Amino acid sequence: MAKHTANRSMGTVALRWQGDSLELLDQRLLPAEEHWIKAEGASGVAQCITDMVVRGAPAIGISAAYGVALAARHAGAGDWRAEVHKAIDELAQSRPTAVNLFWALERMKGVFERCESLAEATRQLAAEAVHIHEEDLAANLAMADHALEVMAPEKAMSVLTHCNTGALATGGYGTALGVIRRLHEEKLLSRVYADETRPWLQGSRLTAWELTRDNIPVTLNADGAAAAIMASGKVKWVVVGADRITANGDVANKIGTYNLAVLARHHKVGFMVVAPSSTVDMALASGQDIPIEERDGTEVREIRGIPLAPAGVEVFNPVFDVTPASLIDAIVTEKGAVRNPNITGMRALFA
Numbered sequence: 001m002a003k004h005t006a007n008r009s010m011g012t013v014a015l016r017w018q019g020d021s022l023e024l025l026d027q028r029l030l031p032a033e034e035h036w037i038k039a040e041g042a043s044g045v046a047q048c049i050t051d052m053v054v055r056g057a058p059a060i061g062i063s064a065a066y067g068v069a070l071a072a073r074h075a076g077a078g079d080w081r082a083e084v085h086k087a088i089d090e091l092a093q094s095r096p097t098a099v100n101l102f103w104a105l106e107r108m109k110g111v112f113e114r115c116e117s118l119a120e121a122t123r124q125l126a127a128e129a130v131h132i133h134e135e136d137l138a139a140n141l142a143m144a145d146h147a148l149e150v151m152a153p154e155k156a157m158s159v160l161t162h163c164n165t166g167a168l169a170t171g172g173y174g175t176a177l178g179v180i181r182r183l184h185e186e187k188l189l190s191r192v193y194a195d196e197t198r199p200w201l202q203g204s205r206l207t208a209w210e211l212t213r214d215n216i217p218v219t220l221n222a223d224g225a226a227a228a229i230m231a232s233g234k235v236k237w238v239v240v241g242a243d244r245i246t247a248n249g250d251v252a253n254k255i256g257t258y259n260l261a262v263l264a265r266h267h268k269v270g271f272m273v274v275a276p277s278s279t280v281d282m283a284l285a286s287g288q289d290i291p292i293e294e295r296d297g298t299e300v301r302e303i304r305g306i307p308l309a310p311a312g313v314e315v316f317n318p319v320f321d322v323t324p325a326s327l328i329d330a331i332v333t334e335k336g337a338v339r340n341p342n343i344t345g346m347r348a349l350f351a
């Protein structure tokens with residue numbers, strides 16, 4: 001599948017499966033503190049997803065899969081089937097937009113339903129979660145190959161990215177950030193402009209952290225600077241991830257992604273979405289059908305308890321937006337790229 005092997009350039013990890021427990025790097029505390037949390041059973045994993053200890057569509061799916069494995073491990077000998085199903089339902093409530101969560105839970109459910117004993121379920125579910133984790137890493141490496149074929153850069157160039165799509169958001173290496181890593185490895189990257197990504201600051205707290213750790217040249221910018229950066233001719237591509245891609249090629253991703261797609265089209269900058277096929281939801285016709293999570297207004301009103309706005313001011317805090325397919329130059333998955341996405345191109349790859 002991928003030309004590149006999994007053991008390169010992957011010091012940063014978001015989660016560690018210890019065979020009988022799941023540890024998550026608390027992304028709420030980065031970059032100030034590297035603190036690992038041991039998730040307490042499936043409920044603990046669900047809470048960590050809701051609270052954004054772990055975030056990013058693929059990492060959410062992988063964590064949920066380990067959550068199901070933990071549910072079997074902790075189930076009593078009595079009604080163990082009901083206990084695991086309850087855990088799956090609880091995990092499904094943790095966040096609504098990233099389809100990787102539901103994809104992973106469906107896959108775990110399929111394995112679970114074929115198990116005939118609790119001992120078998122405990123073994124098989126842990127093995128399946130590890131497969132999901134490993135496959136995600138392999139997919140990221142393959143996506144980077146496909147993305148470079150689409151970009152076909154002749155010399156080093158700069159790109160702009162949004163949110164965090166790196167090792168912290170995935171099983172390792174990253175989706176859009178994996179493409180950026182690969183450009184850097186091939187000496188085809190001049191610089192990454194990283195949107196800070198208000199309000200949760202995934203760009204400044206996580207992307208800038210990951211990139212500086214790996215000595216990849218990064219310039220952090222306020223989200224509002226993206227238009228000026230594109231107008232200056234400094235970037236050739238905007239490269240972003242996705243939380244859900246519908247059958248017509250519409251893409252839900254971190255709030256502010258749609259703004260970038262409009263700007264990129266205006267400035268004749270390429271716009272690329274990079275995501276594993278587990279992010280593709282062919283059951284939904286268009287982006288209008290995607291449930292968009294809204295989070296508490298406190299995330300906009302305050303930072304770590306420090307007020308940034310009048311107390312109690314009304315806030316609109318959708319954490320994702322939908323970029324229409326017509327503004328996207330390429331959607332890249334491990335199965336290949338869909339250029340100028342539409343329903344025909346999507347069906348050709350994902351039917």
Ligand SMILES: CSC[C@@H](O)[C@@H](O)C(=O)COP(=O)(O)O
Pocket residue numbers: 055056057058098162163164165166169170174175176202240241242243253254255319
């Ligand atoms: C490879 S991660 C892709 C997306 O999940 C990412 O761009 C994003 O929007 C993450 O949102 P988050 O709210 O941090 O989970």
